[in-house]
Amino acid sequence: MNPAPELGPQLKQLRLSGILDSLDARNREAIQGKLAYTDFLALLISDEVARREQKKFSSRLRRAQFRTTKTLDQFDFERLPNLNRSLVHDLATGRYLQEKAPVLIVGPCGTGKSHLAQALGHCAVRQGVDVIFTTCASLTQSLNAARATGGYERKLATLARVPLLIIDDFGLKPLRSPADEDLHDLIAERYEQAATIVTSNLDFPEWDQAFPNNRLLASATLDRLRHNAYCMVLDGASYRAPRTAAGSVKPTPAKAAK
Structure with missing residues (x-):
């Protein structure tokens, strides 16, 4: 007799309806393998735990608002021979999260700063940590918008509470008032x-050039x-360098006119 019709409403009442997804398969497995009742139950509970963890992971990943799926496995360390790989892999363990320490990444455009930051964010998400990824401009704009609607303090x-905040492209645009004050307050x-x-x-x-109108505020923010x-x-x-077609001849610079 198939137990699913009677178990369905009860499992839903207990908020265990995910068990229904694997119940038939696990039931056949238990019969064929002559599993003990406790082993059968352990399999069902393991499935439910895995399902819930995956649901939590997907939810954290969605809330993080990463631009793309950038992971550490995809990062090209060979392009950056001077980068301290040991430090990167140490950060991937999440120790800095327990230390509540900042991680500062600088470099020219196209060297992989955003990729590396998001990859560390993905590591944190997999470790069960809530993450928010945003650009500096979007961050200050959201705080200013919240001020306009009376929700600044709540925002x-x-x-301030999110365990890991990733601020991309700091200093890309100069911070004018009140953006400079908002960033300082948040930091x-x-x-x-x-x-x-x-x-x-x-x-x-x-x-400090990111704070052109208030050097004192720059000093207080950057010190922290x-x-x-x-x-x-x-x-x-830069990995964004244009590609050259195979077999094509690179153009030679034109000679200066006499």
Whole structure:
């Protein structure tokens, strides 16, 4: 007798309806393998746990709002021979998350800063950590929009609490008021309370240029970001360089006119 029709409503009441997806297959497996009742039950519970973990993972991945699926396995370390691979793999373990330490990644355009930041974010998601990925411009715009609707404090508190916040393209555009103050407030709230990853095209000594109107605010913000931070410099050729067709001849520069 098929037990599924009677078990269905009860499993749904107990919020275990996912067991129905594997019940028939596990039932046949138990009969063929002459499994003990406890072993059969263990298989069903294991399936349910795996299903719930996958659901949680998918939910965290969706909330993270990554641009693309960039993982560490896809990162081309060969293009960056000077990059400290040991540090990257150590960060992938998530130790900096427990330390609530910043991770700062700088380098020219196209060297893989966003890829590396998102890859570390994916590692965190797989470890059960909530992550938010955003550009610096989108972050400050969202805070300013929340201010306009009276929800600034709530938005700031939400961003301050997320265990890992990834801020991409810091310094790409100069921070004008109130964006510079909003970023400072957020970094101050997260300081030693949660981990933050920041990527930038600016070299570390140039970061204060992102605050053209308030050097004091720049100093206060960057001092918190740099404290106990893990720093990486990605120095190599851009992977966005145009491809040359096989067998084609590269154009030679034109001679200057006499």
